[in-house]
Amino acid sequence: xxxxxxxxxxxxxxxxxxxxxxxxxxxxxxxxxxxxxxxxxxxxxxxxxxxxxxxxxxxxxxxxxxxxxxxxxxxxxxxxxxxxxxxxxx
Amino acid sequence: xxxxxxxxxxxxxxxxxxxxxxxxxxxxxxxxxxxxxxxxxxxxxxxxxxxxxxxxxxxxxxxxxxxxxxxxxxxxxxxxxxxxxxxxxxxxxxxxxxxxxxxxxxxxxxxxxxxxxxxxxxxxxxxxxxxxxxxx
Numbered sequence: 652x653x654x655x656x657x658x659x660x661x662x663x664x665x666x667x668x669x670x671x672x673x674x675x676x677x678x679x680x681x682x683x684x685x686x687x688x689x690x691x692x693x694x695x696x697x698x699x700x701x702x703x704x705x706x707x708x709x710x711x712x713x714x715x716x717x718x719x720x721x722x723x724x725x726x727x728x729x730x731x732x733x734x735x736x737x738x739x740x741x
Numbered sequence: 742x743x744x745x746x747x748x749x750x751x752x753x754x755x756x757x758x759x760x761x762x763x764x765x766x767x768x769x770x771x772x773x774x775x776x777x778x779x780x781x782x783x784x785x786x787x788x789x790x791x792x793x794x795x796x797x798x799x800x801x802x803x804x805x806x807x808x809x810x811x812x813x814x815x816x817x818x819x820x821x822x823x824x825x826x827x828x829x830x831x832x833x834x835x836x837x838x839x840x841x842x843x844x845x846x847x848x849x850x851x852x853x854x855x856x857x858x859x860x861x862x863x864x865x866x867x868x869x870x871x872x873x874x875x876x877x
Contacts, residue, residue, distance in 0.1 A: 661839070678793065715799060732851060736838040737801075737837075738766070738796040739793070741792055741830040
């Protein structure tokens with residue numbers, strides 16, 4: 652399954668400046684592992700102790716994966732995965 | 742330096758006053774690369790808290806898509822402090838992920854006089870910058 656992944660500005664140092672890259676996998680976890688193979692360092696920015704970082708939002712198409720199984724969220728050929736760091740503070 | 746129209750400053754302050762004592766948050770989009778804030782978008786504070794803010798994740802995606810379609814970016818990211826000064830807190834610094842953005846803070850702790858200041862936050866380093874208001 653090939654998906655397109657939109658990379659936020661802050662993580663583009665890992666993709667040579669590319670705004671979007673393609674990756675393969677049947678679940679979000681597999682997509683992230685594949686991203687890591689080609690763009691080392693990305694996984695640590697997204698996953699901590701086997702779960703998505705609390706302050707990173709990941710969407711498959713329009714759905715927040717928090718409500719779709721997190722790392723186990725299914726992806727289909729042609730899906731768009733969007734990564735957006737949470738905008739937060741105190 | 743942040744150069745910004747008076748009506749946008751007034752709109753941020755009005756939003757902060759309206760949501761007081763909870764923190765208000767939002768962004769001002771502008772053409773990509775222009776450094777010119779033009780279109781203010783009030784964001785839902787998903788935390789609804791007097792000490793914390795977080796853009797609602799679904800709304801954030803929707804606005805992000807709009808900005809991409811318009812070739813815009815977030816020129817200003819603003820939020821209010823309702824009991825403390827308009828200076829970035831430790832959590833503000835920790836979660837600052839947009840090195841190209843002006844981080845604007847508005848303090849509403851005084852019911853009459855507001856305080857509005859702007860910063861760059863890059864790699865955990867806060868640099869205050871002057872704010873030049875253009876009469877609109």
